[in-house]
Amino acid sequence: MRRIRRHRAMRAQKQFETIECYTNLASVRLPARCAVLLECMSNLTANEKYAPEGAGAYAFEAIVNGIDSLRQQSDRLVIVSNEVFTGGNQYAGDTEHYLRLLAQINRALAARADAVCEVVCGCVQYYKGREDHG
Numbered sequence: 001m002r003r004i005r006r007h008r009a010m011r012a013q014k015q016f017e018t019i020e021c022y023t024n025l026a027s028v029r030l031p032a033r034c035a036v037l038l039e040c041m042s043n044l045t046a047n048e049k050y051a052p053e054g055a056g057a058y059a060f061e062a063i064v065n066g067i068d069s070l071r072q073q074s075d076r077l078v079i080v081s082n083e084v085f086t087g088g089n090q091y092a093g094d095t096e097h098y099l100r101l102l103a104q105i106n107r108a109l110a111a112r113a114d115a116v117c118e119v120v121c122g123c124v125q126y127y128k129g130r131e132d133h134g
Contacts, residue, residue, distance in 0.1 A: 022043075023055065024055075025038075025063065025065075026065050028073075033074075034073070036074045038078070041102070041109070044063060045059060045102045048063055049101060059101060060104060079109055081109075085099060
């Protein structure tokens with residue numbers, strides 16, 4: 001909870017408008033010509049897959065349709081995901097299915113994106129697009 005309060009305080013200083021949407025991105029309505037930072041895909045995927053109000057078995061479709069809706073409403077869309085794929089090789093319960101779903105979503109978003117990069121300790125590695133997209 002302390003981390004969430006810290007993030008909200010940082011956003012307030014930058015005068016961002018924060019919209020919290022845990023599921024059903026397609027329902028979000030944005031101001032015209034806005035820039036959007038969607039944080040974070042790994043949490044949204046878990047919410048859509050497992051939360052009672054989420055899309056369940058249709059999580060992939062719900063997320064991709066929601067992203068398409070945000071893209072149509074905004075001038076620039078930046079999506080943050082997490083690298084959660086190298087923690088081990090055997091997972092209990094439904095974790096393997098969650099990881100496959102998140103990977104499928106990340107691939108679909110990368111295919112739609114103008115630029116794709118990984119940021120580790122402040123170092124940026126572009127996999128698609130050029131650095132001048134920043």
